[in-house]
Amino acid sequence: MTSTDQTDTAEASGLSRRDLLVRGGAVGLGVAAVGVLAACGASSSGGSGGSGAAGGSGSGGGAAGGLAKVSDIPVGGALATKVDGKPVLLVQQTAGTVTAFSAICTHQGCTVMAAKTDLECPCHGSVFGLDGSVKQGPAPSPLPPVDVHVVNGTVVAGKG
Known part of the structure; x- marks a missing residue:
């Protein structure tokens, strides 16, 4: 399909080339935002000095029912x-x-x-x-x- 054919198809569906680019850009920004929010909310363990997750929850889990x-x-x-x-x-x-x-x-x-x-x-x-x-x-x-x-x-x- 040529560039002209794509433009004709988009215009036939009631969308201009500009509308398609704006909508495509908005979708791309939304996907990027989800990735950034997921990275901010991700918990991480590690670091130096013996840090890490013990995996306890409440008064259970971890070491023999403790944390x-x-x-x-x-x-x-x-x-x-x-x-x-x-x-x-x-x-x-x-x-x-x-x-x-x-x-x-x-x-x-x-x-x-x-x-x-x-x-x-x-x-x-x-x-x-x-x-x-x-x-x-x-x-x-x-x-x-x-x-x-x-x-x-x-x-x-x-x-x-």
């Missing part, structure tokens, strides 16, 4: 897991003391990841201390704490 074993959380670092389906970072600032924080960045809701000595948001560069405090913005407030406690070397969700 993780204390021994799996690096001292001076953090481990990613989930509590009630929400991303959480288990932190062991000093040996044997485990705290937890929401892994949802207080800036725009991206998933914060464990790094060597702090917690980092990959989306806009916010950095949080292992105590959840903001070390570098744009995050406006600290990461909210999540209740966890240790039972026989295993971190479990909830107050102890």
